[in-house]
Amino acid sequence: DGFRAAAAAVDDPAALPRAAAELRDAVGTVTFPERVRDAVLGEYRRLGSGPVAVRSSATAEDSAGTSFAGMHETYNNVVGEDALLERIRDCWASLYGDRVIAYRASQRMDEEPVLAVVVQTQVASDRSGVMFTVDPSTGARDRLVIEAALGLGEVVVSGLVEPDTYIVAKDGLRLASVRVGRQSLRLVPGPGGSVEREDLSAADADARVLSDAEVIEVAELGLRVEAHYGEPQDTEWAYSGGRLWMLQSRPVTTLGGPSAASADDASPAEGPPVGSVLLRGLGA
Structure with missing residues (x-):
């Protein structure tokens, strides 16, 4: 009910942030059931209790028709049991970011979302x-x-x-x-x-x-x-x-229709020729 109420407020620039913040605050008060806490920490210890990446994985995230890239939280180099539990809770709360709620509403996704959290050994990438x-x-x-x-x-x-x-x-x-x-x-x-x-x-x-x-x-x-x-x-x-x-x-969620067989075949009927640079810069 809270998510649907927030989604209904997407066109109100004052109401949406307020409703989303209330949902995130509610998640922040969640206490882990003992069996869930024990299971999570048991697996963390099995990984060696070292640095881990804590990643969000929500329903419909990056499915064939939608992309939530950058909307749900991921945390690198998380160390310690208390920090792990806190970051898992933060990932859950990211379901109710302003952008996430607005995007789901734009896709007519009005069901209560569900989010899993993946904990992986941190790859200290160079x-x-x-x-x-x-x-x-x-x-x-x-x-x-x-x-x-x-x-x-x-x-x-x-x-x-x-x-x-x-x-x-x-x-x-x-x-x-x-x-x-x-x-x-x-x-x-x-x-x-x-x-x-x-x-x-x-x-x-x-x-x-x-x-x-x-x-x-x-x-x-x-x-x-x-x-x-x-x-x-x-x-x-x-x-x-x-x-x-x-x-x-x-x-890949950005193909949107029949794919070209090759780069040579990829010539849209309208618009600039394939390979034309439309603009330069960093992605937002």
């Missing part, structure tokens, strides 16, 4: 990024698009830096193009469960993030994930100490 196993801008399925940055991947998904962009042709896994971005900072795990911002030197800011061989290694992993799920994937990956990790995979 390089990370995202990868689409299809070109999300054209729908071309014969290429992969990889974006890469230094440090934790939050800088890419949140638009804090301009990442490198690598285009890989699936035919023979060939590196088709490289655009090196300029990165002024990186995020790294800090002491006591913190995440710290480090400014980069001019040399590091302008340096390429991945070698040709590493780009192909990331692309190979992307193809395996796509084959596993049987459809194009939007993934997050990371390198840590030379080892490649797949952090997350979900369906």
